[in-house]
Amino acid sequence: MNWNNSITSLFDIQYPIVQSPMFGVTTPQMTAASSNAGCLGSLALADLNAENCIRLINETQKLTDKPFAVNIFVNEIPKIDDTLTHRYYKAKSFIENLANENGLKVVLPELNTIKITDYHDQVEAIIHQKCKILSFIFGCLDDESITLLKKNNVLLIGTCTSLEEAKILSEKEIDIICVQGIEAGGHRGSFNPNNIPEIGGLSLLSQITENVKNPLIYAGGIYNAKTLLAAKNLGAKGFQVGSLLLGSTESALKPFEKNRLKLVKEHEIVLTKSFSGRYARGIKNKFIEILEHSDYVLPYPYQNKLTYELRKIAKEKELTDFVGIWLGQSINGFSEKSTFELLNDLIQETEDFML
Ligand SMILES: Cc1cc2nc3c(=O)[nH]c(=O)nc-3n(C[C@H](O)[C@H](O)[C@H](O)COP(=O)(O)O)c2cc1C
Known part of the structure; x- marks a missing residue:
């Protein structure tokens, strides 16, 4: 060819x-x-x-x-104004409580410490x-x-x-x-x-x-x-x-994320804004189910910055319910x-x- x-x-x-x-x-x-x-x-x-x-x-x-x-x-x-600030702190407190209820101690950043x-x-x-x-x-x-x-x-x-x-x-x-x-x-x-x-x-x-x-x-x-x-x-x-390359030797994903990918079913692959504030396709989990249609999703990049520490700790503790595992619609065996x-x-x- x-x-x-x-x-x-x-x-x-x-x-x-x-x-x-x-x-x-x-x-x-x-x-x-x-x-x-x-x-x-x-x-x-x-x-x-x-x-x-x-x-x-x-x-x-x-x-x-x-x-x-x-x-x-x-x-x-997006510019930081009073409305965004108000929404940010509501989302911060909601997500910290949610994490706490699920055994994850996490303090999310103050808005003025975020680096864009x-x-x-x-x-x-x-x-x-x-x-x-x-x-x-x-x-x-x-x-x-x-x-x-x-x-x-x-x-x-x-x-x-x-x-x-x-x-x-x-x-x-x-x-x-x-x-x-x-x-x-x-x-x-x-x-x-x-x-x-x-x-x-x-x-x-x-x-x-x-x-x-x-x-x-x-x-x-x-x-x-x-x-x-x-x-x-x-x-x-x-x-x-x-x-196709998510499971590869060179992928930065951890074994627990690769294992989750291996078990995924087609109905679990969804579009969500909940982790970053921008739509992404990945595997539905508890965080997505609770956040998706709530008032606690800020515009990108603020949601992304807000949830970063939660995703990091969840990754360390290998909790698939609080990390974003992105994947397309072609399930291919990983x-x-x-x-x-x-x-x-x-x-x-x-x-x-x-x-
Ligand atoms: C885990 C993951 C992360 C991605 N991150 C980016 C990114 O940082 N920049 C980008 O342009 N596209 C990103 N994409 C989208 C890909 O560039 C591409 O559009 C997509 O993987 C193609 O579809 P497929 O996953 O079915 O092969 C990402 C895709 C995945 C699966």
């Missing part, structure tokens, strides 16, 4: 397969292993401060000399580290950042969850568009955090292929040759896989093979299928 296309030549890679950036799961080892397998590794930097971005990029650069992408969140930050990252600092760090590919979600970079990154020869991958968002990215001359179907695990890349488009991958990808000229990467539900080729038939040139082997299996299976 000839894998060469616009994505392999733009990124200078062998196979147009992209390892999803997965904050909390992706490690420099996973990113490097993906790039070393001839695919495009992606290092998830989410909203880490510049110093931590530089540390992780350095670590990855030591493990591979192949191209890899870095990934950030470019959302707007400005993505412009990350952009500077990325340029400083000479990264050549940047993917982003939760909106579009501002014009100054686009100009600056392009001047420094950084290829840009924007994420969309609707045709409207794809058109905005295209008009802003973002080089490549990642089309995220509703099946995808983890956070929805949607621009608007509240009314997210909920469009299935088939409908979304075919609409965007017909209306937008940029090379497209498809993300959402790809886990074997057939799902990859379905995306190819609908016009995708790149194939992004996330959930192999604990290495990233390299999992990607190679996908490549091999696709080649065999095409014979």
Whole structure:
């Protein structure tokens, strides 16, 4: 099978397969292993401060000399006003009590101690580290950042969850568009955090292929040759896989989280805002059931910062009811093979299928 296309030549890679950036799961080892397998590794930097971005990029650069992408969140930050402050302290007290009732002693942060990252600092760090590919979600970079990154020869991958968002990215001359179907695990890349488009991958990808000229990467539900080729038939040139790699040797997930993933049933996979304030797809648990339709979910990034300490302690104590375990709709058996082997299996299976 000839894998060469616009994505392999733009990124200078062998196979147009992209390892999803997965904050909390992706490690420099996973990113490097993906790039070393001839695919495009992606290092998830989410909203880490510049110093931590530089540390992780350095670590990855030591493990591979192949191209890899870095990934950030470019959302707007809601202003702190009296209403938000009032809501914050109500949610803080509710969640602390809930944790306490469930045997978890946790003190959540005061609002004025929370540190919010400005993505412009990350952009500077990325340029400083000479990264050549940047993917982003939760909106579009501002014009100054686009100009600056392009001047420094950084290829840009924007994420969309609707045709409207794809058109905005295209008009802003973002080089490549990642089309995220509703099946995808983890956070929805949607621009608007509240009314997210909920469009299935088939409908979304075919609409965007017909209306937008940029090379497209498809993300959402790809886990074997057939799902990859379905995306190819609908016009995708790149194939992004996330959930497939959750169980891999290089995944940062702990054994108790991998065990939970192995046992998951289809009705347990839901979209929730309760942990971060932005919709994400993962496994339903007690925290989600109680919080989801309550008044105790703040806008991102405040909910994310508020629940951080709870998630950290719950992870230490291995309590699945209070950690966010993200996963897409394609349940795939969660192999604990290495990233390299999992990607190679996908490549091999696709080649065999095409014979
Ligand atoms: C655990 C997890 C964390 C994720 N974190 C990010 C992230 O930090 N940045 C991002 O752009 N996408 C993130 N995603 C979404 C992926 O980039 C991608 O859209 C998704 O994994 C594709 O669907 P699949 O999981 O069915 O393969 C995450 C997905 C998962 C499963």
